[in-house]
Amino acid sequence: MTDASAPASTAPSAAADDAEPIWKTHYNHPCPWDQTFPPLSLPDMFFASVARKHSAPLLDFMERKYSYDQVAHGVARVAKGLQALGIGKGDRVGLFLPNVPHYVAAYYGAMAAGATVVNFSPLYTVDELAHQVEDSGTTILFTLSATALLPTALKVLDKSTLQRLVVGSVAGGLPPLKSLLFRLFKSKETTPLPNDPRITRFSKLIANDGQYAPVQIDAERDIALFQYTGGTTGTPKGAMLSHQNLSANARQVNAIDPRNDSEHDRILGVLPFFHVFANTCVLNRTVLNGGEIVMLPRFEAEAALKAITRTRVTALPGVPTMYQALLDNPEIANTNFASLRACISGGAPLAAEVKARFEDATGANVVEGYGLTESSGVVSTNPYEGLNKPGTIGQPLPGTLVRLVDKEDPTRDVAPGEPGEIIFSGPQVMRGYWNRPDADADVFIGNFLRTGDVGQIDEQGYIRIVDRIKDMIAVGGFKVFPSQIEEVLYRHPAVKEALVIGVPDTYRGESPKAFVALQDDAEIDGPGLMAWLNPQLGKHERVIAVDIREALPKTLIGKLDRKALRKAEGIAA
Template sequence: MTDSAMLAPEHDDAPPIWTTHYNHPTQWDQFFAPMSMPDMFFRSAGRKGEAPLIDFMGRKYSYAETASGVCRVAKGLQDMGLGKGDRIGLFLPNVPHYVAAYYGAMAAGCTVVNFSPLYTVDELTHQVEDSGTQVLFTLSAAALLPTALEVLEKSSLERLIVGSVAGALPGGKSLFYRLFKGKETVKKPDDERITSFSTLIDNDGAFHRASIRPDQDIALLQYTGGTTGTPKGAMLTHQNLTANARQVNRIDPDHDAEDRILGVLPFFHVFANTCVLNRTVLNGGEMVILPRFDAVQALKAIDRTKVTALPGVPTMYQALLDNPRIEQTNFSPLRACISGGAPLPAEVKKKFEAKTGAKVVEGYGLTESSGVVSANPYEGLNKSGTIGQPVPGTLVRLVDKEDPNKEVPKGEPGEIIFSGPQVMKGYWNRPDADEEVFINGYLRTGDVGQIDEDGYIRIVDRIKDMIAVGGFKVFPSEVEKVLYQHDAVKEALVIGVADEYRGESPKAFVTLEEGKTEVAGDAIMQWLNPQLGKHERVVDVVTRDELPKTLIGKLDRKALRAEEADAV
């Protein structure tokens, strides 16, 4: 897809509401000139020089130092015979190696493929084969290297490049890691197919600048469950990624101010990839990165580094609220918290803002959108329960769920479709899936939404999550919204379960607030059902110690449905 996808279909004559009611501090109608990822990175590196780009557990890496690493990764890959279009996998947590490998592979002309560090051997093997990944970056960590070694043996993967976490840490911490964390590392085998990261970058960095067509060449293959089921590789071009980074940057009214962001969301996920990594590099800011989310470590990092931005998923904000250390943490430098990945419960937003004094801004996006489609304004009208207005250059429409060629009446709910420069090129080797997801130059999301009089979008639910109760459709999120109003409920998920008479019935699952764990599910159900329509009433409320979550920590309705199906 290109910027031409922004054009509205011929039958849509009404001007978008955002032409007159746009609350972001920029114009809605914008064009983003083609830009490659290496150009974006090296422009910022040239501009910022010795300014810090990365803070990793206290060790600082400047833009110049990181650029040197990027150049040497690019040169090392080219010396291996790799270049334009070759797929380079990153099986890494948030570590400095990721940043160098990500931009270095792209600078060499290669396509990056992100893999979650939590993947099993079978999951990683499948996606390596599907993507045609030739080289895989990983670490000598017990949680990563054994899996990567198995995949090397049982797949068409040609080579591993293995880095060391200890080498990226400050001196004292590096020694501590070697002395006390040895059991968490694995020795690199003596195998000609395995190269150490230090050997790869032992060169002068004089790589050959690949000729990149930003609108056409694929910078990143990002796997997703997508809107049509099975994991697929979303082909994100250089322009998709750089445009989305620019879109996100332009809705920040203070992007010229001090910019220090906490990078605890995993870079392998598109949310962090755009909002933490690419946006910060574009803006010349600093990333305070942690290998994984831990509430105590995150709060310590916030205190130590005085971050100005904190992107997270709702469960992360809840975990920070639950940690006693929050009382001693200084949040005064924090300008904005960006919540995405899942709907943000109003109570969590309210409590976090009250505790920290920071504003929590909710946004929305998809892997297929390179990250971000819309967001609430950082300043001004911030509507709780909505995903705000589209980022610049993004056109959103609502269409009939059964006939996506038909636009729904104004004010009515419909499937969200959108176009813009951030929309993926398509799915990797899946033209069948492309036919299902693209409609008249727009991308179908599978989400049901409404647009209000101010142009703010509210997600009603996902089409496939709707529960069919007799002849009625029940949106789980509407029932969950009521559940969150109960003072004992911390987290809630509602799914449909088989019902001989009605086809399906809603069933609720909750975790409870500390000090409220004696509250029974029956009592919550008796409180809940009178507030719901007859077709929405749940058949049970189950209290649990925890609810299933995805790799980035958002509540996982799909996994819960699978658990329930297995229990039957």
């Protein structure tokens, strides 16, 4: 796919262009804000790191090590295998994979062949996968013989325009002993491959010499990845991310790390690579820097804690519910966190209490950042070292300009200190949505992208998310932000997870209602928690009830899911 371009639209007020951003004079990242990032394709980025690192480890998968040279050989063989199947410039290659070595080889291999990668969650249903396969025009899909994946992929192969499956072995990426044990004791977790000419074994695809035909890539215009949005505001849309979008964001994230030497760069890769957060912060950034990824196929708290001790990881990216799960696991008392120097939290607001408890338990610094699918991953973050402001998303990455604009008139900037919708520009801004010019028109303001998030910027250039525009609750003419009520709820020691939504009210239009999951040893009930909460809120913010649940709904990567809660309560999105 080539020649994608972001749509033009009305730009924000010219006066804002002339104003010096506050973070320029108070920049706390250990690098200049005013940086540029030359065009760079992901295959060029990958092979440049291979040329530097050679035999150094790139992947640790369940105690099996893969060097940069070994992974590069796999990437080149995937590229040649795909080209032999007729895959070329602009074709869409889907990845229906968890965090396994096959993912890394297929991801960079498809791009080296000139194709556009399309990420699909391994948790998708048949209908969800089929819809996105059709929407994206995916013709070939990589998956595994796992029972959790292959039956779904086979059904999609039969009911969509998908032309071929490439199927890897579940045991193929494991160390020899673990592979043998898997074959002996876990055969029920795999599905036999049917005799179908449309199915190619991964091992057969890569049975070649790796001498693929190099493809000319225009890093700024050619699309590397279709990354579908989470669908929180309706039908998921395919964000078109160019090679430059992704490589620039990896370089931006790497630039703010004060200790980004590759010899001491070992990151826990437990966040799913199919999600943009992990794709940039774990995969592309670590490959760029020449570090090592300790890869786990899925998040299990005990396995993650044991991997931290075994491999002495230096970085741990996660979502807030992941940090809570680690705190809840008794294995945390036996975990050696001495090597851990940075924990990056994203995907959802991090409760100050969870941050403080995790830092107390581990001695590590937890920094909160912010990004979205359309930003290739990251827009801003707190500094890894230095001033770290809890409850904020820090300062913009180098080369990223953030503004706050009026929610009703996004061409007008708000006054300093006032809340407004966050818009941003930078090299990581997507090229647009696949086949959705209507959606492009809604989100682009010139080179700036609307986020739908309401924020405030303080006197030191630190950004605080107030809430999502669409999550605001209209209470008798007042705007109530659920996150502010949730922030108070998290101060109660019994509260483990909290979500607040607006429910219909015949008199006030809407009223806030809280849903809470409690800590294991908690004894308070809903009325008792409401009696504690409401006196701390304004009259229009007070909840009509606190509903205690065993657990709250979560998205595919573990974020608390307000949309699913609304749906379960019969409330229109």
